[in-house]
Amino acid sequence: MIDALMPTYARAELAFERGEGPYLYTAEGRRFLDFASGIAVNALGHSHPHLVEAVGAQAQKLWHVSNLYRIPEAERLAQRLVEATFADTVFFTNSGAEAIECGVKLVRKYHDVTGHPERYRVITCSGAFHGRTLTTISAAANPKYLEGFTPAVEGFDNVAFGNLNELRAAITPETGAILVEPIQGEGGIRPADLDYLRALRQVCDEFGLLLFLDEVQCGVGRTGRFFAHEWAEIRPDVMAVAKGLGGGFPVGACLATEAAAAGMTAGSHGSTFGGNPLAMAVGNAVLDVVLAEGFLERVETLAAELRAGLEGLVQRHPGVLAEVRGAGLMLGLRCTVPNGEVVARLREGGLLTVPAADNVVRILPPLIIEAQQVEEALGILERTCAGWPKAA
Numbered sequence: 001m002i003d004a005l006m007p008t009y010a011r012a013e014l015a016f017e018r019g020e021g022p023y024l025y026t027a028e029g030r031r032f033l034d035f036a037s038g039i040a041v042n043a044l045g046h047s048h049p050h051l052v053e054a055v056g057a058q059a060q061k062l063w064h065v066s067n068l069y070r071i072p073e074a075e076r077l078a079q080r081l082v083e084a085t086f087a088d089t090v091f092f093t094n095s096g097a098e099a100i101e102c103g104v105k106l107v108r109k110y111h112d113v114t115g116h117p118e119r120y121r122v123i124t125c126s127g128a129f130h131g132r133t134l135t136t137i138s139a140a141a142n143p144k145y146l147e148g149f150t151p152a153v154e155g156f157d158n159v160a161f162g163n164l165n166e167l168r169a170a171i172t173p174e175t176g177a178i179l180v181e182p183i184q185g186e187g188g189i190r191p192a193d194l195d196y197l198r199a200l201r202q203v204c205d206e207f208g209l210l211l212f213l214d215e216v217q218c219g220v221g222r223t224g225r226f227f228a229h230e231w232a233e234i235r236p237d238v239m240a241v242a243k244g245l246g247g248g249f250p251v252g253a254c255l256a257t258e259a260a261a262a263g264m265t266a267g268s269h270g271s272t273f274g275g276n277p278l279a280m281a282v283g284n285a286v287l288d289v290v291l292a293e294g295f296l297e298r299v300e301t302l303a304a305e306l307r308a309g310l311e312g313l314v315q316r317h318p319g320v321l322a323e324v325r326g327a328g329l330m331l332g333l334r335c336t337v338p339n340g341e342v343v344a345r346l347r348e349g350g351l352l353t354v355p356a357a358d359n360v361v362r363i364l365p366p367l368i369i370e371a372q373q374v375e376e377a378l379g380i381l382e383r384t385c386a387g388w389p390k391a392a
């Protein structure tokens, strides 16, 4: 008999009752150091006092009114995102996939209203992940996620991630945009070269395409900058954000320049829940913390400590680990043994991590960790690697 909860996940036999900062606790009181962060969502850890206060205060006042009315909390969050980024305007969603969907629609509309309705195609990259809706699995073109769900949505051309020649060769008169993750998350913490990102900006300018970045996983402070593309000192035209933006509350956003959003006029797009007062109160509270003086610098400092420790582990345990990659607190350990086993053994040792493609274990701590938790995680990793059973 099918589970009441549709069995689309192979879940670990573990349920948590509460969380505090970077720790999760089961009902039996077992404690785990959470370097999974709900897949880069709990940017401020669990039960962050400022978020608890913000959601509680808003819950007393107003949860939802719909976008039939002005929502001051949404106007404020949009204004703050505009001030802190390349963007001039923001559409709020409930998830990353919806933020990507909004961006894809915006791309088509932009070319439609600027006289090129034929430019509806979007170039995407191998190894990409953009969500699980029909459009987003079609965009990423990963056979694992498309299997059984075809026909795919039309309009995406997938090229090798990082290969500029292949990308240029894929541009046709029907191309409207390039969609790329500055650091691939699900794909195995594969960072784009900063020069590749800069070249994409140039290619977009040369051909009149929109540069559409997916920062759903790498954004909101994860890499030590507010957004990861800032490391390349480029400005996209469109950007999808979610995960960390709500700190655990479902919030997504599609950010765009005024020019790119030219066609997004009243009636062109919508969402019942998107940008509701409760979600926006939490989003504003996340920004209070992430954009506070010194917060991102602290992320960078701790990330450097963690990375140095991980590099040491790789050197000492080549029979388990092959490589460290990523940026900031979005790190990946490519394994020489199956990554799923590493994740399971770390979990037994009290450390939560996330598997990714390319045999990688993702290390995604909450951005609020302290040096003590870096040490604790490295200790669990060291013991797990040192105790790894020798191949027979």
Ligand SMILES: *Cc1c(COP(=O)(O)O)cnc(C)c1O
Binding pocket: 094, 095, 096, 097, 098, 100, 129, 130, 131, 132, 181, 185, 186, 214, 215, 216, 217, 218, 242, 243
């Ligand atoms: C998680 C993720 C998405 C999809 O977000 P959902 O909220 O699950 O729809 C899209 N892009 C990237 C890079 C992601 O990591």
